[in-house]
Amino acid sequence: MDPQVQGSGGDARRRAVLYAAARTALTTIALVALYFVLPFRHLNELGPILGLCGGLLLVVVLIYRQATRIVSAPYPGLRGAEALTMIAVAFILMFATTYVLMSAAEPDSFSALLTRIDALYFTVTVLGTVGFGDIAATSQAARVVVTVQILADLALIGAGVRVLLAAIQRGRAAREPE
Numbered sequence: 001m002d003p004q005v006q007g008s009g010g011d012a013r014r015r016a017v018l019y020a021a022a023r024t025a026l027t028t029i030a031l032v033a034l035y036f037v038l039p040f041r042h043l044n045e046l047g048p049i050l051g052l053c054g055g056l057l058l059v060v061v062l063i064y065r066q067a068t069r070i071v072s073a074p075y076p077g078l079r080g081a082e083a084l085t086m087i088a089v090a091f092i093l094m095f096a097t098t099y100v101l102m103s104a105a106e107p108d109s110f111s112a113l114l115t116r117i118d119a120l121y122f123t124v125t126v127l128g129t130v131g132f133g134d135i136a137a138t139s140q141a142a143r144v145v146v147t148v149q150i151l152a153d154l155a156l157i158g159a160g161v162r163v164l165l166a167a168i169q170r171g172r173a174a175r176e177p178e
Helices: 003-037 041-046 048-072 076-105 116-127 140-175
Strands: none
Touching: 003 076, 003 116, 048 076, 048 140, 076 116, 076 140, 116 140
16 A cells, blocks of 8 residues: 555544544533533522433433434544543533532532532542442432432443444444445
């Protein structure tokens, strides 16, 4: 193979990796920044549980949408990594928002009143099954939501990752010469 052709393909791949990394970083930064700066007043009107149900539905839609984008992407593996990061960040922020709203609506829901940082920290410890014990769900409603998060964590890790990996495989298969 001609070294210039081989080199240009490598350059295109490197550029794609850099763009994917930059898009992933910028998307993560933007989502986290929005979590910290957007007011949650309008979400309080819906109620934390209804907001959580809507958020879970949005995550399912996001998984489906990302899977279809992966299949048609020129680099399905890169697109899959981007999608997984975006879905994980959105998922974590959705539960953190729910915990902030629950804590504000019913201060006895957790062992401490949760700030946005506390809620984010609590969400990640539940996701990681670490459970340091410094923040705990104390009300029945909070325990139900934490249980839903644990089950959703398992579903996201199991089914969500499986869907994305299948999309990556389909996308790669579609690009292979016959």
